[in-house]
Amino acid sequence: MTTRQLLGICAISFAAVNASAQEFNSSAIFSHNDYKNPVPFFAAYDKQVGFIEADVFLNNGKLLVAHEAAEQDTTRTLQALYLRPLQDKIARNKGNAYADQGKFLTLMIDLKTEGAATLDALVNSLKMYPSLIGCPTLRITVSGDMPAPQLWSRYPEFIHFDGRPGVAYTEEQLRRVALVSASFGSYSKWNGKGVIVQLERDQLNAVIKDAHSKGKPMRFWGTPDMVNAWIKFMDLKIDVINTDHVLEVSDFLIRFPKNSFRNAEVHTVYTPQYNVKRWKKTPKNVILIIGDGTGLAQWYSGYTGNHGQLNIFQLTDIGFSVTTSADNYITDSAAGGTAMATGTKTNNRFIGVDPKGASLTTLAEKCKRNNFNVAIISNGDITDATPASFYAHQNERSKSEAIAQDFTSSNVDILVGGGEKAFQSRKDNQNLLTALASKNYAVSTSFSSIDTVRSNRFVILEDAAVVSKIKGRKDFVSRSLTKSLAHLSGQRQPFFMMTEGAQIDWGGHDNNMEYVVREVLDLDQAVGEAMKFVDQNNETLLIITADHETGGLSLLDGNISEGSVLGNFSTNDHTGIAVPVFSYGPGAEMFRGVYQNTEINKKIEKLLSLR
Known part of the structure; x- marks a missing residue:
């Protein structure tokens, strides 16, 4: 791994952690089940999101992108939908994921079939795209049926992993963790309306704090996915917004700086006397x-x-x-x-x-x-x-x-x-x-x-x-x-x-x-x-x-x-x-x-x- 790649990984990890001190932007967007979008990859990429997710099945040596086994289509391969388009973009961007060299992209690949075989097939496929594995602003991360952390060292350095809360990673293992993800439903039953009850808020805060203590951004899957939820997640300092509505979240975040204001110049109000008897x-x-x-x-x-x-x-x-x-x-x-x-x-x-x-x-x-x-x-x-x-x-x-x-x-x-x-x-x-x-x-x-x-x-x-x-x-x-x-x-x-x-x-x-x-x-x-x-x-x-x-x-x-x-x-x-x-x-x-x-x-x- 080059020094620039290592610095890029650190930048990705800590940019989201420090988002509370900055404005949330498109780098916080996680395009969940991206392949379900009418225009996979390109719609999310054009919004310069920080994370794009693809679920893959290993089928007769091919990595097919689908959510369920019954939905597999031999024309919808990982290479066709994501790896080749990424290769073209990186070539146009002179070796970077985005034209803006300060923007980073994580391609999250969720392994739906047996982990070891599917991951081996993924590694072999990625080796066919040296511009991807050598890109300092692109990170390939796997989730789903991942190998145990003690086995991560067997895989090339360009493979990173989706962390889980409460796991005591070694220093070397933690270096391979791209972010920490968890099921929202394991900590809260909130449906996105009103407020999160304090007990559940405390549970969420504990998980977020744990991820941040490790220097990693936090994501929850299975979350409510609406404006009120995005606001509450930003308030909770959940760094990565998991969404099926990339365009809407992007628009919300773009408009957020102009839509929000904190006033520090308070004026004292006058209390009217209401001397009605003296009024004409x-x-x-x-x-x-x-x-x-x-x-x-x-x-x-x-x-x-x-x-x-x-x-x-x-x-x-x-x-x-x-x-x-x-x-x-x-x-x-x-x-x-x-x-x-x-x-x-x-x-x-x-x-x-x-x-x-x-x-x-x-x-x-x-x-x-x-x-x-x-x-x-x-x-x-x-x-x-x-x-x-x-x-x-x-x-x-x-x-x-x-x-x-x-x-x-x-x-x-x-x-x-x-x-x-x-x-x-x-x-x-x-x-x-x-x-x-x-x-x-x-x-x-x-x-x-x-x-x-x-x-x-x-x-x-x-x-x-x-x-x-x-x-x-x-x-x-x-x-x-x-x-x-x-x-x-x-x-x-x-x-x-x-x-x-x-x-x-x-x-x-x-x-x-x-x-x-x-x-x-x-x-x-x-x-x-x-x-x-x-x-x-x-x-x-x-x-x-x-x-x-x-x-x-x-x-x-x-x-x-x-x-x-x-x-x-x-x-x-x-x-x-x-x-x-x-x-x-x-x-x-x-x-x-x-x-x-x-x-x-x-x-x-x-x-x-x-x-």
Whole structure:
């Protein structure tokens, strides 16, 4: 055996043992009964699995691949299905099992007929393939009717063996053990649903610990074979995932890093005072916070990530909004935003217009007509669909320059977000920021100016300030909200504020759990600031909802004490599921129940007595 081969064997053995400190990847996949796949060898090989299993029968000098003796087919030989394809791959990979020299492959051959004769036939067959037995990243391992460990030394060094738990191997024998395998049913009756009972978990842990103490990866056969089982096995540090569903496990492991997240930055939540007796009968002001793409699963992922606490989960008035658009079961942000902004269902991609394209009066416009001050804030592009639905009228959401033009005639008092290009780097060469300045707006393309602006009418747009939380965005939403509230509450007129957390939606489209959780927690901190304002003001109603859910997120596992969560996204687009509506302050009880998204607008207009 060469030094490189020995190092390769050690790498295979210890890579799986140390998997708990790394990400599980395709090297942990054991393609059980691989020959039963529609495309034996190649399907598993293309996923770069770590283990491929073939059961063999010795029949008239040939090694036939089959599960039962009655299934033997003289055309399905070990050489045809596995040895020759492997030889071709190794030749293409310049002597390695995979093109990636860091990837190792174990060909597990389960001896179904009398061990000594079958193993002798296997050795003779392998000698016909010197590239296989000389490959430093391929290991030939036998299982099934194996010879006793004390006889292993009779066989060539290129033959390795499937170990068993509880066996006192000598040092030399242990060197020939590729991995340790055992029947799952001998230690647990778990069917893959729910949790493994503690007694059985302890028994499994003891076997795993024994294998790891020998420096060997652990595999169980006869296991439940589903997502919940794979998760639990990874948690148990079972190094090798025995599966009949190679493609599904491969996809699960590929997506696992983006589907999982552990949050270490915990924020303290605010406890609302619920001084209901001090609240006015109806609100004077309304703060509407829209978490774009935020369904209940997104909120709960944030709750888990924040170690079991969220500001929004302190609220007791909860309803659900049905988000369908006029022309589709699944809304987009344009139709969803327009429904809340105008009280009318419209087509997807339409902003502030009805299904025929006629302009609708927005909530912001009605508020201005009734002598309210209005603020619109987003941690995304301010001309994107949701914020635009409150001030613009266009039959296509992508018309960002036309949407920006609409703002100049909206009379909205405060606008904060990204999207400066649509205002000052336009195809028509207009500079709308200059035009707004001439209308007595304080205008800035630096978000830091929000701390020093003195005017009660201002537009602050800076793209660099609205990058994602992952890329370093600071407390943009909370600062925008609190600074704007300071301006609005310092005036005699009532106010309406719409604040959007735009990028929860972006995390859903990206199917990225960390993205979603970080954005949810950022928005929740703004919710906490709004709750504090309600308690200080007593005549402001706070509403938090979403335009739709994004990603079809389900939560597969988590640990609240650790702030870790594992999700699964069923789509990279929106879904039709109803979204929660939370409310706090005078009139909050009106938002209980289940209703169409248009009712949010109608309830607000009724409470504010808008004409």
